Amino acid sequence: MSRRPRLILSRQALAHNYQHLSSVVGKAECAASIKADAYGLGIEFVAPVLWEEGCRTYFVAYLEEALALRELLHDATIYVFHGFDRRNFDIAKAARIRPVINLSEEALLPKIKELNPAVHVDTGMRRLGIPQYEMDRLLKLVERSKPSLLMSHLAKADEPESMDNVTQLERFNSIRNQLGDACPYSSLANTAGILLGPPFHFELVRPGIGLYGGSPDPNDPKGFKPVVTWQAQVIELQDVAMGESVGYGGAFLAPRPLKLATIGIGYADGYHRVLGGQGELAIDGQICPIVGRVSMDLVTLDVSAIPTIKKGTWVEVMGPIISIDTVAVKANTIGYELLTRLGSRMERVVV
Numbered sequence: 179m180s181r182r183p184r185l186i187l188s189r190q191a192l193a194h195n196y197q198h199l200s201s202v203v204g205k206a207e208c209a210a211s212i213k214a215d216a217y218g219l220g221i222e223f224v225a226p227v228l229w230e231e232g233c234r235t236y237f238v239a240y241l242e243e244a245l246a247l248r249e250l251l252h253d254a255t256i257y258v259f260h261g262f263d264r265r266n267f268d269i270a271k272a273a274r275i276r277p278v279i280n281l282s283e284e285a286l287l288p289k290i291k292e293l294n295p296a297v298h299v300d301t302g303m304r305r306l307g308i309p310q311y312e313m314d315r316l317l318k319l320v321e322r323s324k325p326s327l328l329m330s331h332l333a334k335a336d337e338p339e340s341m342d343n344v345t346q347l348e349r350f351n352s353i354r355n356q357l358g359d360a361c362p363y364s365s366l367a368n369t370a371g372i373l374l375g376p377p378f379h380f381e382l383v384r385p386g387i388g389l390y391g392g393s394p395d396p397n398d399p400k401g402f403k404p405v406v407t408w409q410a411q412v413i414e415l416q417d418v419a420m421g422e423s424v425g426y427g428g429a430f431l432a433p434r435p436l437k438l439a440t441i442g443i444g445y446a447d448g449y450h451r452v453l454g455g456q457g458e459l460a461i462d463g464q465i466c467p468i469v470g471r472v473s474m475d476l477v478t479l480d481v482s483a484i485p486t487i488k489k490g491t492w493v494e495v496m497g498p499i500i501s502i503d504t505v506a507v508k509a510n511t512i513g514y515e516l517l518t519r520l521g522s523r524m525e526r527v528v529v
Contacts, residue, residue: 211386335370392513407497425470
């Protein structure tokens, strides 16, 4: 019997999430951000499902990711958020990969228009994108590069009441107006941006976390279904007496006689060490608290309320009962980090 933890990946949930987002944006094209190996779920699983659901445009971070995606989807439109070095021009052209231009100098590269690039303008994130103080050069850059897409990125889309979203929208619209007839298709919204409403949708949206079951609001799933169910097995059961310590450093002292289950999951699998003493796992729908520290390969649960538990029982680490966002909040992080840190040694089962 293999005791490795496993990830159960749901085609149906992924398809549902894509169609849900598509329905929200109406006539706008719903693309997909599948960088970081599809947020840790694997492009080999994610890309074909999205293609079957009608997704034709994809965004990744690096050229290497784009080339791997091209092997899977021969006819997709693929953009590279970080652009790429001019030395890779011929490789990109042969594979029909489109760079995102983030610096004005990149738009001046010879033959750049042959790659059908996107142009990224900074409207307030101040991270990537042609900055506002170079807006006077933008028209010439657009004329030179003939972009297929104009894009920007919202800094506070997950804070729907923030006026910064409105400010960025106004700046983006101002840039589009300045470009006039030269303005290409436009894109501003990620998952959270989509949920801000139609003014943020433009011609193309590029959701990420919502596709995989995460939500901009940890307290509201917004109709997204969990794509990944993370499970691990009970390896050992023990009875401990009141006052006995558990785990490294004796960080937990049993307040009464307890039944404990040792579970085959740890920080080497991407389960954050900070969850020691505060994380929870689910057994047959019942929540059980972690006691003691999270170690590299193991955690310990208080299963006193489940007298029938046996070795080999599968335990939910994350999924329908314990959502991505529930785990992320307890770990003082976000669902994005949680997904992208899922360990490579886990078995993956596609259903």
